[in-house]
Amino acid sequence: MRQKEMIKFYVRRIQRNLVTFCKWGIFSVFTGLIVGAFSTLFAYCLLEVTEFREKHPELILFLPAAGVLIVFLYQIFRYKNDKGTNLVLSTIHAEAEIPFKMAPLIFVSTLITHLFGGSAGREGAALQLGGSIGNQLGRWFRFDDRDKRIVVMCGMSAAFSAVFGTPVAAAVFAMEVVSVGVMYYAALVPCVFASLVASKFATNMGIHSSVLQIKHVPAFHLFPSLKIILLALFCAALSVLFCIALHSLGDFYRARLKNPYVRILVSSVIIILLTILLQTSDYMGAGVEVIQRAVRGQARPEAFVLKIIFTALTLEAGFKGGEIVPSFFVGATFGCLFGQICGISPSLCAAVGMISVFCGVTNCPVSSILIAFELFGYDAVPYFLIAVSVSYLMSGYYGLYHDQTIVYSKYKAEYINRKAQE
Numbered sequence: 001m002r003q004k005e006m007i008k009f010y011v012r013r014i015q016r017n018l019v020t021f022c023k024w025g026i027f028s029v030f031t032g033l034i035v036g037a038f039s040t041l042f043a044y045c046l047l048e049v050t051e052f053r054e055k056h057p058e059l060i061l062f063l064p065a066a067g068v069l070i071v072f073l074y075q076i077f078r079y080k081n082d083k084g085t086n087l088v089l090s091t092i093h094a095e096a097e098i099p100f101k102m103a104p105l106i107f108v109s110t111l112i113t114h115l116f117g118g119s120a121g122r123e124g125a126a127l128q129l130g131g132s133i134g135n136q137l138g139r140w141f142r143f144d145d146r147d148k149r150i151v152v153m154c155g156m157s158a159a160f161s162a163v164f165g166t167p168v169a170a171a172v173f174a175m176e177v178v179s180v181g182v183m184y185y186a187a188l189v190p191c192v193f194a195s196l197v198a199s200k201f202a203t204n205m206g207i208h209s210s211v212l213q214i215k216h217v218p219a220f221h222l223f224p225s226l227k228i229i230l231l232a233l234f235c236a237a238l239s240v241l242f243c244i245a246l247h248s249l250g251d252f253y254r255a256r257l258k259n260p261y262v263r264i265l266v267s268s269v270i271i272i273l274l275t276i277l278l279q280t281s282d283y284m285g286a287g288v289e290v291i292q293r294a295v296r297g298q299a300r301p302e303a304f305v306l307k308i309i310f311t312a313l314t315l316e317a318g319f320k321g322g323e324i325v326p327s328f329f330v331g332a333t334f335g336c337l338f339g340q341i342c343g344i345s346p347s348l349c350a351a352v353g354m355i356s357v358f359c360g361v362t363n364c365p366v367s368s369i370l371i372a373f374e375l376f377g378y379d380a381v382p383y384f385l386i387a388v389s390v391s392y393l394m395s396g397y398y399g400l401y402h403d404q405t406i407v408y409s410k411y412k413a414e415y416i417n418r419k420a421q422e
Contacts, residue, residue: 021189024150028190031137031151032158032197035130039162040202042107042129046122047207049115050285057281060117060272067264070109071318075260077101085124085322088131088152089178089403098152103132109320117275117284119310120321123164127174127322130159150187153178157191158198165209167199169370173362177401180363180420181408210288212295212375215347220382227344232356232387234338235331236394238304239360242330243398243421245308246323250316260318267317271310283310286325291332294350299336307333323400324358331357348383351376356387360395363404363420368392397421 053059088098110125134155138148153174161170171191175184218224257263275283282290283306293299311326335353339346351372359368365388372384397406399420409416 024190025193027137027141027151028154028193029197031134031154031190032194033201034137035133035155035158035194036162036198036201038103038107038133039126039129039159039198040205040207042110042126043122043163043202043207044205045111046114049111053115053117053284054281057117057284059115060275060281060284063116063118063272064265064268066112066116066118067268067317067319068261070112070320071260071264073105073109074318077105085127085131085401088127088156089401098132098135100132100136103129103136106132106320110322113314113319113321114285117281118271118314118319118321119283119285119287119307119326120314120319120323121286121325121328122322123160123324124322125320126159126163127156130155130157134158150184150190153184153187154190154194158194161195162198162202162207165199165202165207166371166374167195169367169374170199171195172370173364173367176364176367177362177404179405179407180410181406183366210292210375212292212351214295214345214351214376214380215297216345217348217379217383218345224344225383225386227342228349228352228383228386229390230342231335231338231349231352232390233394235334235353235356235387236360236391238330238334239327239357239391239395240398242308242327242357242361243400245312246316246400247402249312253316264318267313267319271313274306274310278306283307286321287329288325291325291329291350291354294332294336295347295354297336297339297346297350299333299346299350301337303333304330304337323361327357327361327400328354331355348380351380352383352387355384356391359388359391360398361400363392363395363397363399363406365389365392 106125106128110120113120131152134151135148138151143151156174157170160173161167164170174191175187178184253263257266282303287307290303307326307329311323315321315323331353332350335349336346338353339349355368355372358371359365368388369384393410397418397420402419404420406416406418406420408414
């Protein structure tokens with residue numbers, strides 16, 4: 001009798017697991033297709049507006065008008081308290097709710113920012129787009145609050161994967177970025193399935209990832225390793241500087257320039273004057289071409305500082321976009337400079353710097369390593385592992401997203417449950 005009861009118990013458990021798998025398997029594929037379609041359209045439009053701006057660099061002169069239009073759009077839709085990616089993280093923490101109007105607003109405003117030369121990335125906008133759509137799908141399917149959080153992560157993975165072309169890292173990033181030290185493994189199947197489906201959809205529609213080739217990787221020995229450790233230490237400090245610059249300027253603007261129209265006009269004029277003074281378009285948009293040049297071993301020594309300034313002026317004034325690709329830009333150009341000075345492959349150092357700064361600003365070491373593998377291959381694995389681990393430890397509790405929760409200490413096996421520092 002007892003044996004029959006045990007058999008029934010295990011049968012019921014298997015049935016429950018199969019139902020859960022089917023539920024998330026079907027829904028994540030659906031989410032991957034929907035979010036992947038919107039994100040692919042977003043990526044295609046970004047490519048088009050970037051190409052158009054590169055042919056017409058004089059569009060930077062209309063940046064103030066573009067900024068006024070963005071502020072006007074957000075006020076027309078009565079969406080004044082825009083927290084960006086922070087709102088997505090707050091939703092997963094069940095501290096807020098993403099309105100569906102975030103999706104079209106971030107879509108249009110990011111395109112406007114890139115068209116007129118604002119210094120911003122695309123992945124942050126994609127995370128907001130995917131999170132907003134995912135949350136709305138959860139509402140339509142009447143999921144409970146806990147399942148809706150999984151759906152938001154599912155949407156984030158799909159959008160990140162479609163736009164950036166790194167499906168493995170995208171699946172993990174959405175689970176890792178929310179709470180440092182804790183992975184939301186309940187979202188593993190939905191995030192993996194949605195990420196892979198969205199990536200395949202984007203690839204079939206002609207949106208391809210930017211695979212970069214490191215020109216020279218030195219053999220794994222003591223002296224190259226010591227130089228990479230030193231680079232990672234500098235990158236950790238640089239990631240802290242990047243976060244402080246963005247948040248400090250934002251605090252200054254909100255304290256001294258309370259009117260959003262004045263704020264965005266002032267920043268636009270400064271960006272235009274700096275662009276004219278420097279006589280370069282390198283700091284417009286995401287700067288992917290500059291990153292590619294850095295990985296080839298070519299970078300201007302001041303590029304990483306100027307990118308921090310341009311990005312802070314753009315995003316903290318009210319323009320829309322992401323911080324992730326600018327962090328890649330900062331890390332790649334600094335790493336290339338470090339390699340030239342210290343006599344180690346500038347190409348390798350650009351790649352290592354890029355991943356190290358990304359890890360420092362997001363506090364996501366696993367995602368950082370996976371992005372390195374997907375973008376650069378496996379030849380430099382030991383150096384990536386060293387750099388990411390050092391950057392993660394030495395960057396402290398700073399982060400791009402103040403709604404990111406540091407659950408466990410970076411320094412001890414200790415539960416601390418605190419917000420990331422600004």
